[in-house]
Amino acid sequence: MVSRHPVLVLSICIVLEPALGIFTLATPQSLAPYLPTPQPVVERMLELAQVTAQDVVYDLGCGDGRIVITAAKKYGAHAVGVDIDPERIRESAAKAKAAGVEKLVTFMLQDARKVDLSPATVVTLYLLSSANAALRPILTGQLKPGARIVSHAFDMGDWQPLKTEHVASDGGFSRTLYLWIADGKVRP
Numbered sequence: 001m002v003s004r005h006p007v008l009v010l011s012i013c014i015v016l017e018p019a020l021g022i023f024t025l026a027t028p029q030s031l032a033p034y035l036p037t038p039q040p041v042v043e044r045m046l047e048l049a050q051v052t053a054q055d056v057v058y059d060l061g062c063g064d065g066r067i068v069i070t071a072a073k074k075y076g077a078h079a080v081g082v083d084i085d086p087e088r089i090r091e092s093a094a095k096a097k098a099a100g101v102e103k104l105v106t107f108m109l110q111d112a113r114k115v116d117l118s119p120a121t122v123v124t125l126y127l128l129s130s131a132n133a134a135l136r137p138i139l140t141g142q143l144k145p146g147a148r149i150v151s152h153a154f155d156m157g158d159w160q161p162l163k164t165e166h167v168a169s170d171g172g173f174s175r176t177l178y179l180w181i182a183d184g185k186v187r188p
């Protein structure tokens, strides 16, 4: 039961990875292993960002594309998923097609640190603290003032979130969500 807690699972991956060499953290490009956000938490992340059809939503490390697909299907937003794992990108594209939103979404096989984020009005993250720290200067350097960033489970160090929320999720565990709004100040 305890081992299903998302932050614990991600932490266990980090601890075991050097010994077992089986997780995606084994590659220098990897910011986090694959672990999907439960759908009710996806819905709340998009509500927290106040996504509308006018938004362009980027999910950095998109996994199976669920955040991107939900943004397109529920809100009519344009959405972009970025992942370094080709299997995840294939899965995302197939699921977007099945959901009938392929015209609204784009999936990119790319390192999240190399993506041009200037078109994004919303960025979602479910990575790790170290990944958020690596992305922080990129996000704050590229996003236009007013763009919203929502992170599942991990904060951004000393950049205080505008809102922190606890969402009841699977197995009675609570997930923490963080919201920031870009203000034009670059944060290294």
Ligand SMILES: C[S@@+](CC[C@H](N)C(=O)[O-])C[C@H]1O[C@@H](n2cnc3c(N)ncnc32)[C@H](O)[C@@H]1O
Pocket: 024, 029, 030, 031, 032, 033, 034, 035, 036, 037, 038, 059, 060, 061, 062, 063, 064, 065, 066, 067, 082, 083, 084, 085, 088, 110, 111, 112, 113, 125, 126, 127, 152
């Ligand atoms: C914890 S999962 C989150 C999946 C999805 N965003 C969600 O919330 O359901 C992290 C994802 O980030 C991807 N990833 C790891 N390092 C990455 C990198 N450098 N660039 C892009 N994606 C990366 C992994 O392949 C994995 O699919």
